[in-house]
Amino acid sequence: MDASNYLYISALLFTIGAVGVVVRRNAIVVFMCIELMLNAANLSFVTFSRINGNLDGQVMAFFTMVVAACEVVVGLAIIVAIYRSRRSASVDDASLLKR
Amino acid sequence: MGISTSLVYLIVLPFAGAAILLLGGRRTDKWGHLLATALSGSSFALGAYHLIQMVNRPAEMRPTSQKLFEWISVGSFNVDAGLLLDQLSICFVLLITGVGTLIHIYSIAYMAEDRDRRRFFAYLNLFIAAMLLLVLGDSYLSLYVGWEGVGLASYLLIGFWNQKPAYATASKKAFVMNRVGDMGLSLAIMIAFATMGTVSFSGVAEQAHHTSEAALTAMGVMLLVAAAGKSAQFPLQAWLGDAMAGPTPVSALIHAATMVTAGVYLITRSNFVFDAAPIAQLLVVIVGAITLIFGALIGTAKDDIKKALAASTMSQIGYMILATGLGPIGYAFAIMHLITHGFFKAGMFLGAGSVMHGMNDEVNMRKYGALRHFMPITFITFGIGYLAILGVPPFAGFYSKDMIIESAFNSGGVQAIILGSLTLIGAAITAFYMTRVMILTFAGTKRWDEGVEPHESPWLMWLPMAVLAVGSVTSGYLLYHDKALYKWLSPLFEDHGEHEELLKPIVVSALALTMVAIGVSIAIYKYMRENVDSIAPVDVSFITKFVRKDLMQDQFNEKFFMRPGQLLTKGLVKTEDVVVDGSVRAVARMAIGSGSGLRGLQNGFVRSYAALILIGALALIAAIWVVVS
Amino acid sequence: MMQLALEVGQTATPEAVMFWILGPLAVVAALAMLLVKKAVHSAILMAFVMVVLAVFYIAQDAVFLGIVQVVVYTGAVMMLFLFILMLVGVDSSDSLTETIKGLRPIAITAALGFGGLMVSLLGRATLGRDAVGLSAANADGNVEGIGYLLFSRFVWPFEVISALLVTAALGAMVLAHQPRSSKKSTQRQQSINRFRGESLATAAGLPAPGVYARHNAVDVPALLPDGTPAPNSVNASLKARGDMLDSNTFDLKKISTQVEEEK
Numbered sequence: 001m002d003a004s005n006y007l008y009i010s011a012l013l014f015t016i017g018a019v020g021v022v023v024r025r026n027a028i029v030v031f032m033c034i035e036l037m038l039n040a041a042n043l044s045f046v047t048f049s050r051i052n053g054n055l056d057g058q059v060m061a062f063f064t065m066v067v068a069a070c071e072v073v074v075g076l077a078i079i080v081a082i083y084r085s086r087r088s089a090s091v092d093d094a095s096l097l098k099r
Numbered sequence: 100m101g102i103s104t105s106l107v108y109l110i111v112l113p114f115a116g117a118a119i120l121l122l123g124g125r126r127t128d129k130w131g132h133l134l135a136t137a138l139s140g141s142s143f144a145l146g147a148y149h150l151i152q153m154v155n156r157p158a159e160m161r162p163t164s165q166k167l168f169e170w171i172s173v174g175s176f177n178v179d180a181g182l183l184l185d186q187l188s189i190c191f192v193l194l195i196t197g198v199g200t201l202i203h204i205y206s207i208a209y210m211a212e213d214r215d216r217r218r219f220f221a222y223l224n225l226f227i228a229a230m231l232l233l234v235l236g237d238s239y240l241s242l243y244v245g246w247e248g249v250g251l252a253s254y255l256l257i258g259f260w261n262q263k264p265a266y267a268t269a270s271k272k273a274f275v276m277n278r279v280g281d282m283g284l285s286l287a288i289m290i291a292f293a294t295m296g297t298v299s300f301s302g303v304a305e306q307a308h309h310t311s312e313a314a315l316t317a318m319g320v321m322l323l324v325a326a327a328g329k330s331a332q333f334p335l336q337a338w339l340g341d342a343m344a345g346p347t348p349v350s351a352l353i354h355a356a357t358m359v360t361a362g363v364y365l366i367t368r369s370n371f372v373f374d375a376a377p378i379a380q381l382l383v384v385i386v387g388a389i390t391l392i393f394g395a396l397i398g399t400a401k402d403d404i405k406k407a408l409a410a411s412t413m414s415q416i417g418y419m420i421l422a423t424g425l426g427p428i429g430y431a432f433a434i435m436h437l438i439t440h441g442f443f444k445a446g447m448f449l450g451a452g453s454v455m456h457g458m459n460d461e462v463n464m465r466k467y468g469a470l471r472h473f474m475p476i477t478f479i480t481f482g483i484g485y486l487a488i489l490g491v492p493p494f495a496g497f498y499s500k501d502m503i504i505e506s507a508f509n510s511g512g513v514q515a516i517i518l519g520s521l522t523l524i525g526a527a528i529t530a531f532y533m534t535r536v537m538i539l540t541f542a543g544t545k546r547w548d549e550g551v552e553p554h555e556s557p558w559l560m561w562l563p564m565a566v567l568a569v570g571s572v573t574s575g576y577l578l579y580h581d582k583a584l585y586k587w588l589s590p591l592f593e594d595h596g597e598h599e600e601l602l603k604p605i606v607v608s609a610l611a612l613t614m615v616a617i618g619v620s621i622a623i624y625k626y627m628r629e630n631v632d633s634i635a636p637v638d639v640s641f642i643t644k645f646v647r648k649d650l651m652q653d654q655f656n657e658k659f660f661m662r663p664g665q666l667l668t669k670g671l672v673k674t675e676d677v678v679v680d681g682s683v684r685a686v687a688r689m690a691i692g693s694g695s696g697l698r699g700l701q702n703g704f705v706r707s708y709a710a711l712i713l714i715g716a717l718a719l720i721a722a723i724w725v726v727v728s
Numbered sequence: 729m730m731q732l733a734l735e736v737g738q739t740a741t742p743e744a745v746m747f748w749i750l751g752p753l754a755v756v757a758a759l760a761m762l763l764v765k766k767a768v769h770s771a772i773l774m775a776f777v778m779v780v781l782a783v784f785y786i787a788q789d790a791v792f793l794g795i796v797q798v799v800v801y802t803g804a805v806m807m808l809f810l811f812i813l814m815l816v817g818v819d820s821s822d823s824l825t826e827t828i829k830g831l832r833p834i835a836i837t838a839a840l841g842f843g844g845l846m847v848s849l850l851g852r853a854t855l856g857r858d859a860v861g862l863s864a865a866n867a868d869g870n871v872e873g874i875g876y877l878l879f880s881r882f883v884w885p886f887e888v889i890s891a892l893l894v895t896a897a898l899g900a901m902v903l904a905h906q907p908r909s910s911k912k913s914t915q916r917q918q919s920i921n922r923f924r925g926e927s928l929a930t931a932a933g934l935p936a937p938g939v940y941a942r943h944n945a946v947d948v949p950a951l952l953p954d955g956t957p958a959p960n961s962v963n964a965s966l967k968a969r970g971d972m973l974d975s976n977t978f979d980l981k982k983i984s985t986q987v988e989e990e991k
Contacts, residue, residue, distance in 0.1 A: 003859040006784060007850050009751050013777070015843035016758040022710045022835035026767050026822055028813055030706075032774045035805065036758060039781055042793075050788045053860025055873045058790050059882050062874065065793075065800055066889050070896035072805050076812045077903035084906065089816045092827060095703035704828055713838045720845045727849065 006047040013040035027079045027089045031072065038068045101156070103163040105145065106182040106235060109192060112142045114228035120221035128217050132210075135220035136203040139227055143196035150189050158590050161186055164237060171240075178298060183237035186588050190434055191234040191357075191364060194441050198356045199227045201563035205449055206348040208559035209456065219259060219346065226252035230357055234364060238299035239288045242365070246284060246329070249358045250277050256353060257345040269341035276338040280328015284365075287321035290314060304371040312376060319372050319379025323386060326362030330416050333389040337652045339413055340397070343405040347452030350405055355412050355448050356441035363416065363437055366423040367430050370592055374426060383424030384514070388521045391417030395528035399535070400646040402635055403462045404451045407536050408444070411488065414525060415440050421518065422503045425510045427592045431585040432502040438584075439495035439574050443487035446567035450481035453560055454540060457553040464539040465635060466548055471541040473553040476561045478541050480568040485537050487571040489530050489615050492608075495575030500526065502579070505607045519602075523614045530618025538626045743787055754780040765822055767813050775806045789862035791870045935961040948973045 013036060020033030042061040049057025083089050116138035120131045127134070153161045162185035170180040184192070203223060210216045229248025236242040254277075258270030291298050294314040295306035307315060326332065331339035342354050353359070366373060366383060373380045394414030401407035415436070422433035455462060457474055471478040487494035490501060504526070508519035547553070555561070578584040602610075639647075648654065700711065754777050761773040778801045786794035826832045865873055878886050913921070922931050935950040935958045949972065950961040962972045 003788070004850065005747060005751070006788070008847060009755065011843060011846040011850060012755055013758055015839050015846070016755070016762065018713050018716070018842065019835055019839040020762045022706050022713060022839075023762065023826070023832055025706070025827070028809060028816065029761075029767050029770050032761070032770060032809060035801075036761070036774065036777065039778060039801070042797075043781055043784060046785050046788050046790045046793060049790065050862055051859040053862060053865055055862070055865050055870075055877055058793055058870075058874055059877050061790070061793055062796065062878075063882075063885060063889055065796060066893060069800060069805060070892055072808060073896050073900045074903065076808060077900035079812060080815065081903050083816045091705045094705065702828075707828055707831060710831055710835050710838070713835060713842065717838045717842045717845070720842055720849070724845050724849055727852065 003047055003051050006043055010040045010043040010047065013037075013043070025090045025092055027082070027091050028076075030091055031075050031079070035068060035072065038064055101160060101163040103149070103165050103184065106149075106163065106165040106184050107167060109142055109145055109149075109196075109235065110182075110228050110231045112138045112145070113224040113231070116224035117221045117228060120217050120224065125217075131217035132203075132207050132220045135224045136200065136207065138224060139196060139200045139203050142227065142231070143193070143200050146189065146192040146196050149184060150193060153184075153186070153189060161590070175296065176292065178238055178240050180241060181237040181299075182235045182241075183300065184235060185591060187364075187367060187434070187591055188234045190438060190584075190588075192231060194438055195227060195230050195234070195357050198441055198445050198567070199223070199352055201566055202348045202352045202445065202449070205351075205452070205560050205563040206346075208557050209348055209452055210346065213346075215259070219256075222252055222255045222259070223348075223352070226256065226353060226358070230361075233361060237301070239284075239291060239303070240298050242368075243284055243288060246325075246361065247281065249353070249361065250274065250281065250329075253277070253342070253353050253358055256349040257342045259345055259349070263344075266344040269338075269344035273338040273342045276335050277328050279335055280325045283321045283324025283328065287318045287325060290318040290321060294318075300368060303369075307371045307375050310375075315372050315376040316379045319369070319376040320382060322365055322369050322372065323379060323383055326365050326383075326420065327386060328362075329365070330359045330362030330420065331390075331413050332362060332386050332417065332420055333393055336390060336393065336413055337649070337656055339409050340401075340406050340649060343403070343409050347405065347448060347455060350409070351445045351448030351452070354409065355444040359412060359416055360419065360437050360441070363419045363423060363433055366420065367433060370423075370427070370430055373423075374593060380424050380426060384421055384518065385424075387417045387419070387421030387424055388518060389417070390414065391421060391525040392521060392528070393417070395525050395532065396646055397649050398532035399528060400643060401532075402465050404454065404464050404467075404536060404540065405448070405462055407464070407532060408448055408451060411529065411533065412440075412444055414529060415444065415488070418500065418503050418522065418525070421522070422506060425506050425518075428509065429503070429506050430592050431588045432499065432506055434588060435575075435578050435584050436496075436499035436503055438578065439487065439499040439571070442567050442570035442574050443484040443495060446564055446571055447481055447484040447488070449560070449564045449567065450477050450484065453477040453556040453564065454481075454553075456556050456560070458547070459551050461548065461551065464536065465632065466546050467540045468543045468546045469541070470553055474555050476555055477564065480561070480564040481541070482537070483568040483571050485533055487575070488533055489619070490526060490611055491615070492612075493572070493576055495571050495573070497608075498575035498579035501604075501608050501611055504611055505602075505604055508602050508607060519607075523610060526611050527614035527618040530615040531622045534619045534622035535626055538622065542627065746783070746787060750780045750783060763824075765824055767822055768810070771806060771809050771813060774809075775802050778802045778806065789866055789870065792874050930960075937961040937963070945973070947971050 017033045017035075017037035017040060020036065021030050024030050024033065042064050045057040045061040045064070047057075049055060049061075079089060082094055086093055113135075116135045120127050120135060123131070149163075153163075162183065164184070165182045167180040167182065169177070171178040203220070206216075206219065206223065210219050213219065226249060229245050229252055231245070233242055233245030233249060236245055254270050254274045257273050258267050261267040261270065288298055291303055294310050295303055297303060297306060324335075327335045339354060339359065343350050345354070373383065391414045394410045394412070394417055398407050398410035398414065401410055419433040419436050419440070422429035422436065454467065454470060454474065454477060457470075457477075458467065461467070483494065487496040490496040504519060504522045507522050508515050510518060635647075700707070757773045757776045757780070761770045761777070764770055764773065778797060782794045782797035782802070784794075785791075785797055862870075867873075868876075925931075935952070937946050937948060937950055947962060947966050949957040949959050952958050957974075959967070959972070966972055
C-alpha cells in the first residue's frame with residue numbers, strides 16, 4: 001500500500017471542495033465545502049507525517065482543526081446575522097460589494 | 100573692507116513698516132502713514148550715519164559689508180545673502196531714503212482723502228525696502244531679489260487705483276514689459292554663473308579679467324536688456340508713459356527719482372563687465388542716445404503734464420545710460436546726473452501733483468494757464484526744477500548735464516562728434532518741451548473748466564517741494580565742486596588715461612546754453628505769441644501726429660511682438676492640446692477602457708470571486724507544472 | 729471499528745483493502761454533497777466523508793487526530809452546521825439552478841484542470857524512498873508524542889491559537905447578538921394591553937389549537953362555537969410555513985345523533 005494514494009484522494013477532495021464553493025449558493029453548503037478543503041489538506045498533513053516519520057504534520061493538522069473550528073464559529077455567526085437582516089442564506093443575495 | 104552689523108536695519112525698518120501696515124489691516128488706518136514716514140525717515144538717518152562714518156575713514160576702508168546668512172549652497176555654487184555698502188550704494192541709499200521720506204511726507208497730505216491711504220504707505224515702504232535691497236545686495240542674486248521687489252511695488256502702485264480698468268491695464272503693461280528686462284537680468288546671472296562660477300560682484304569683478312570677451316559681451320548685452328526694461332530705455336520704453344496712471348507721489352519717487360534709475364545703477368555696478376566688453380558698451384551708448392532723443396521728441400507732443408514729465412524722465416535717463424556707456428569717464432557723471440535729476444524731477448512731479456491737487460485732478464495742460472498767480476510756491480519750486488533740468492547755471496542740471504555732454508565730446512573718434520551733437524540736440528528739445536510745460540501751466544490765460552478753483556497746496560505738500568527745490572539748486576555745485584563726487588566714486592572704477600579734449604569745457608557750456616536758448620525761444624515764440632486752444636488742434640502736420648502717437652511705439656510693439664506672440668501662443672495651445680494633452684488623454688482612455696472592461700469581473704457576487712481565486716490557483720499550479728517539467 | 733482500523737493499519741494488504749473501499753466511497757460522497765439539493769443531505773454526506781477521513785487518520789498511525797476528527801468535526805462542527813441549518817431554514821438558495829451565467833462551466837473546467845495538474849504533479853513527484861512510518865515516533869504512544877511536541881516545540885503557536893479561539897468565541901457572540909429594539913413589556917403592561925385592547929375577545933387568551941376541533945394536532949385550527957375555524961389558534965410560525973391544515977379536512981360528513989340503544 002503506497003502512502004501516496006492518500007495524497008491523490010486528498011487532491012481530489014480538495015478539488016471537489018473548491019468546485020462546491022463556486023457552484024453552491026447556500027452559504028452553509030459553501031462553508032461545508034470549505035471544511036472539506038481544510039480536511040483534505042489535513043489528510044495530506046497526516047500522510048506526510050507518516051512518510052517523514054515524525055509527528056510535526058499531525059500537530060499541524062491539529063492546529064488546522066482548531067483554526068477551522070474558529071472559522072466555523074465566526075462564519076456561522078455571520079450567516080445568522082445576514083439571515084436576520086436579509087431573510088436569506090444565499091451568498092448571491094449578499095452582493096452589495098459592487099455598489 | 101569693514102564689517103558692519105547695522106546695514107540690514109536700513110532694509111528691515113521700511114520692510115517692517117510694510118509688514119505692519121499690510122498685516123495690521125484697518126487697525127493701523129489712524130497712524131499707519133505716520134509710522135511709515137517715521138520708519139522711512141529713520142532709515143535715512145541710519146544712512147546718514149553710515150555716510151559720516153564712511154567719510155571719516157580712508158578711501159580703501161570705506162566699503163562695509165555684512166553677511167546675513169548662507170543662502171544657496173549647492174555643490175561648488177555658494178551664494179551668501181550679504182549686504183555691501185560702498186561709495187556707490189551710499190549715494191543711492193541717501194537718495195532713496197531722503198527723497199522717499201520727503202515723498203512720504205508729501206503723500207500724507209496728497210492722499211489724505213483716499214480711503215486706502217494705509218495700503219498706499221505700505222506699498223511705499225515696501226518699495227523703499229526693495230530698492231534698498233537692490234542697491235545694497237552684494238551679489239547679482241541679491242540684487243535680483245530687490246529688482247523683482249521694486250517691480251512688484253511699482254506694479255502695485257501704478258495700479259493703486261485699480262478700480263479703473265485703464266489703470267489696471269497700465270500696471271499690467273509695466274509689469275509685462277519689465278519682465279522682458281527681468282529675463283535679461285536672469286540670463287545675465289546664468290551667464291555669469293556658467294562662465295565664472297560666481298555671481299557676487301567682487302567675484303565677477305575678479306573673474307572678468309580671465310573670462311572671454313564673448314561671454315562678457317553676452318552678459319553685458321543681457322544686463323543692458325535688464326537696464327532697458329527697468330529704466331524705460333529703447334526698445335522697452337513704452338511702459339513709462341502709462342505708468343503715470345499711479346498716484347503722483349509714486350511717479351515722483353519710483354518713476355522719476357529712484358526705480359527707473361536702477362538700470363543706471365546696474366550698468367555702473369557692472370562696470371568691470373562693460374569695460375571688458377566694448378561691443379556691449381557701444382550698444383549701451385546707442386541705446387542711451389536713441390532714448391534721449393526719443394523721449395525728448397515724445398515730450399514735445401504731450402498735453403498730459405505727467406506724461407510730458409515722464410517723457411522727460413525717459414530722455415534724462417537716456418543721458419545717464421549714454422554716460423555709463425562712455426566707460427570710466429562717464430560713470431561718475433551718470434551718477435551725478437542721477438542724483439541731481441532725482442532732486443529736480445521729483446520736485447517737478449510733486450509740483451505737477453500740487454497743480455493737479457488744486458485743479459480737481461485735471462492733467463491736461465491745455466486746461467491750465469495763468470496758475471502762477473494762484474500757486475506761487477508751486478510755481479517757484481517748479482520753476483527751479485525747470486531751470487535745473489534746462490541746465491541753466493548755477494542750477495544742478497547745469498553741472499551734471501554739461502559734464503555728460505563734455506564727456507560725450509571727449510570720448511574720442513567720430514563717435515564723439517555724433518554723440519556730442521545728439522546730446523546737444525537733446526538739450527535743445529528738452530528746453531523746448533519744458534518751456535512749453537511751464538508756459539501752458541503757469542503763464543498765458545485761464546483755460547480752466549468751469550467750477551475749478553485753483554489754490555495753493557497745504558504746507559505738508561509744499562514743504563517737500565521746497566526741500567527738493569533747494570536740492571535742485573545746490574546739489575549740482577556741491578557734487579561738482581572740487582570734483583567731490585568724482586573723487587568719492589573713483590576708487591570703485593578702473594583708472595583711465597587722460598582723454599584729449601576735443602572742445603574746451605567753456606566751449607561746451609556755451610554751446611549747450613546756446614542750444615537751450617534756441618529751444619526756449621522757439622517755445623516762447625510758439626506758445627506765448629498766441630492763445631493756446633483748450634482742445635488739442637486736429638489739423639496738424641503728419642510729423643506732429645506721429646509724435647503724438649509716441650512715435651508709434653505701442654503700434655510697433657503690437658504689430659511685431661504682440662500679434663506674432665498671440666499666433667505663437669495659439670499654435671502652442673493647439674500643440675499642447677493635440678500632442679501633449681492628446682497623449683495624456685490617450686493613456687487615460689486606455690486606463691478607462693481596460694478599467695471598464697475589467698469592471699465586468701467586479702459583479703459583487705462572492706462566488707464569482709471564488710471562481711477567480713480558483714482560476715488563480717489553476718494558473719499557479721500550471722506554472723509549477725511547467726517549471727517542474 | 730477503531731480496533732479494526734488499527735489492525736488494518738499494521739499490515740499492507742488490509743490497509744489497501746480498506747483504502748480501496750472507503751476511498752472511492754469518500755469521493756462519491758463528496759461529489760454527491762455538491763449534487764444533492766437539500767443542505768441537510770449535504771451535511772449528512774459531509775459527516776460521512778469526515779468519518780472516513782477519521783478512519784484514514786487512524787490507519788496512518790494518527791490515532792489522536794482520528795479521535796479528535798470524530799469528536800470535534802463530526803460531533804461538534806457538523807452538529808453546529810445542522811443546528812444553523814435548522815435555524816435558517818430552507819430557502820431558494822437550495823436550488824441547484826445556476827444564476828450567474830457561465831460560472832458553472834468555468835468552475836468545472838478550472839477544477840478539472842486544477843485536479844488534473846495536481847494529480848499529474850503528484851504522480852511525477854518521487855520521494856526516492858519508502859515511507860518511514862510512525863512506529864518509532866509513536867513509541868511512547870501517539871498522544872504522548874503529540875503532547876510532547878505541542879508543549880515544547882509548538883508551545884508558542886499553541887498559545888497563539890488558544891487566543892484565536894477565545895477571540896473567535898467572543899466574535900461569534902458579538903456578531904450574533906442583537907440588541908432589543910424596544911423595551912421588554914412588563915407583565916402589567918401586557919395585562920393592560922389585553923383588557924384595554926380593541927376587543928375583549930382575546931382577554932382570556934387565544935383559543936388552543938385542535939382541542940375543540942375534530943382533530944387534536946397543533947397544526948389544525950380550533951373551531952369556534954359557531955363552527956367556523958379560528959386561525960389565530962395555530963402558532964404563527966406554522967402558519968407562515970404553510971403547515972396549517974384546513975379544519976374542513978376533518979369535517980364529518982354526517983353526524984349520527986342517534987345513540988345506539990343498549991340492548
